[in-house]
Amino acid sequence: MKRIEDRIRVLIAERNMTLLQLAIQSKITEATLHAILNRNDAKYSQLSRIAGVLDVSVSYLTGESDLQKLPNAKEQQAGFVNIKMDEVLDMQRQIIDLQNRLLMKENKI
Structure with missing residues (x-):
């Protein structure tokens, strides 16, 4: 269960809430x-x-953490979302790849 929808639906059911x-x-x-x-x-x-409202962390809703509450996290105050390191590295690789493609394209013109 990693989707935001699944986590929200389970949490509202556990709290006897409606959408x-x-x-x-x-x-x-x-x-x-x-x-x-x-x-x-x-x-x-x-x-x-x-x-x-559901008393959980944003990271839990997005499936980035299995902990409903992150210890000592000030997630809401900071305004950041936790991103897994391998996802950051993958994004960086994609950026470098796109930059290389743009440079190659410019050199061909």
């Missing part, structure tokens, strides 16, 4: 909440509000 209650308490429209769940895509600010 409407979550929407109201997180100050996100019900339509936006449904869009987040159906597309597995959300802004950090939205995830932060949802996590706050």
Whole structure:
């Protein structure tokens, strides 16, 4: 279970909540909440509000951590999301690859 939708649905069930209650308490429209769940895509600010209502970390919602609460984490105050090191390295490799392609393309012109 790694999808945001799955984690949110389990958490609201555990807390005997409805999606409407979550929407109201997180100050996100019900339509936006449904869009987040159906597309597995959300802004950090939205995830932060949802996590706050459900009393878990944003990292837990996104599947980056299996711990519902991160010890000594100030995630909401800092405004950052934890990213796994291998994902960062992969992104860096992709950036370098794109830069190399652009340089090669410029040299051909």
